[in-house]
Amino acid sequence: MDKFDVIIVGAGLAGLSAAYVLAKEGIEVVIIERGDYPGAKNVTGGRLYVNPVRQYLPDIWDDAPLERHVTNEMVTMMSPDNSVSMRFRSDKFDQKPYHSYTVLRATFDRWLAAQAEKAGAMLVTKNRVDDVIKEQGKVIGVVTAGEELGADVVVACDGVLSFVAEKAGMIVPGQPRNFAVGLKEVIELPRTTLEDRFGLTGDEGVAQMFMGSLTQGRFGGGFLYTNKASVSLGMVVGIRDLIERKPGVEVHLLLDEFKERPEIVPLIKGGEPVEYSAHVIPEGGLAGLTPLFGDGILVAGDAAGFSLNMGITVRGMEFAIASGVMAARAIIEARAKNDFSASTLSCYQQFLENSFVMKDFRTFQHTPHVLDNSRFYGYYPQFAGKLLEDLYTVDSGPKAKISDTIRKNLSLGESLRMGKDLLGGLKI
Template sequence: MIEQKFDVIVIGAGMSGNAAAYTMASNGLKVLQLERGEYPGSKNVQGAIMYANMLEKIIPDFRDDAPLERHLVEQRLWVMDDTSHTGIHYRSDDFNEAKPNRYTIIRAQFDKWFSRKVREAGATVLCETTVTELIRDASDRVVGVRTDRAGGAIYADVVVLAEGVCGLLGTRAGLREMPEPQTVALAVKEMHFLPEEVIEQRFGVKGDEGCVIEAVGTISRSMAGLGFLYTNKESISLGIGCLVSDFAAMAESPYVLLDALKSHPSIRPLIAGSEVKEYSAHLIPEGGYKAIPQLFGDGWVVVGDAAQLNNAIHREGSNLAMTSGRIAAEAIVEVKSRNGPMTKRNLARYKAMLDKSFVVKDLRKYKDMPALLHTNSCNYFTTYPRLISQAAQNFMRVDGMAKIEKEKATTAAFIMARSRWGLVSDAVRLALAWR
């Protein structure tokens, strides 16, 4: 029977929950972490990118035994139409540094490793445990939880909600609203297994080097979406995601989009001969700064995806999750060190610290981008990718037509598609939202 009173209860064993639990346990707090999956990472079969700097602040020597796949030396950004892609590549040998900056990981393995570190730090971790409700005292302060296990209530000074983007506990308790469909993306992924040497040959990497491809364009069928390909040691994570509201409005199936992506002429050769062994779907917060809910209250804080902390423009989620979990933990440790109660006033320290971090600064910078891309998705994800492809082909194709005539044809195509005012308006709105 576990002890029924803790300093902190952490709900969820993903990136943010593990970061919070580890930081608090390492600072001597009595931590209970509850995870509804069979084991941490059991619900995550997908590959992902892990940002080293954020994990180093939590576990400085993580490279000694963390299950890392490849460190990234090349990033490819593709704008795709139905038969082609126009790309920007950045590759640097500087990324072959002693302590690489970014890695691909497989979440099922990584989350299990991170959870082991949490237990080694002294936290109690219970899996296959669903929290059914938050317990409040007479003053409406959260003082514990009830679970689907026998044994009654479990109490704590503060509860950390790291339950994911659509976690029902916080919404049922009235701590935050259920995210709107236009602020959440549904991503589907497959794991394509290939021999290491084949992956290295196809992507021009060696040893533990890796490459990432991220793509926008007609692959999302006029919806705001992103395709992605991550190289692991012996597999490729391939997927695509679009806003839930767009899937509903367009009556599109995410699985159909993924099948089309796999058969695209630019993708098909990269996965040829692979064996698909794993498939998953998951929700990603996409609302940005304007979708961030209340982050703290009497006896509770919310972190990670549950707090809508995801930078969709730079495709960064795990680093924001880990950072928010760590900062929330540091704020709680600070309050605890002063023997202060976990009141809303004291836990406001978490929000103040988060506001000073890159997490909120970056989200605030791009606060208008989600709405812009959502309301103009047809132009940015269909019209312009096709125009860009046509312009590139005109430039590359040598067919006896004078270059000046080609330039005139390209300009005319852009004007016909969007008009002069439309082109200027699109550029200005994008520039304003970007800055």
């Protein structure tokens, strides 16, 4: 069979970052992607924090096709008939180098693939990897389009629910509680309309998170990111809650209802939907990570479970980029020893442990448990909305004291439960 130094399965951020670094070292690397082009099948909310990954791909950021730098953060808690929002804008976030950007993956991944190809990587699209070839327990290649291709190392960058890692015997299919499903629409708006509507100047952008009744009490929430001339609007719902909570719902209907909310309608009015996508997200945190290396194989990005819901933000893209680069560095080290065994490739785990990737996963290891609390998606948004409604209502009779209004809305039992949730929240 044809043999390459390295085969990378999946031209997402993990695969392309690994390929870029390997190709720059003169290593013969082929990326196999099932989509029509890189980014065709990739879904993100999408906001990318650049600071953690600047050093991993230092020479790409000046020319990268990023959308808007995020200067405005907004959180909205929704009840069926009201909502409470907090908007935060920072001059610090408006200073170069900008710390986070909105991105459109169809554009960004295609561009990154072009950089990897320029560096010497081979990209094969419209080809799915259907199997992994093993010899005496060691991965020695893959099967695609009925052909066997060999490699010293195969890097599984095929995203969440990695077929390659499963076929290599490294993971068993995951638990529903470790995954969520996300739906997203990209809605185009004229640039000036968008900037007026969101109160933005130049390339400033806004990142907005929503929680509460939009998921009907289920784990998850909504998001809206402004791109140059479009918004990315979507929602994420935990798969276990979707299976177990009755009555059942269809996520696409939840998204339709979300788009009809009075908070959303004026933001997308007159816009043209140009993209609709759905994707699974790893939500298991540290406990949901797969084994990262084996004989002749490394696992990076979502395939390894490197996506982290931190409560106020979702991060996956920079973990994909950094883990892809560290997988490449591990391969470079293994090549120097001409040894691609698990024991040599285990330096990948060490690189990750010493980096922000594993450090962040360890710091936020309790987040999945803390967020697995239906009160965040039901009780708290309703409490906040009702309290503010009562505080701001002036009826025909005398007005109650502010402290009495708070007491009326917050029973002793509820304040004790709130205290318990707050204590739990201190773990994250």
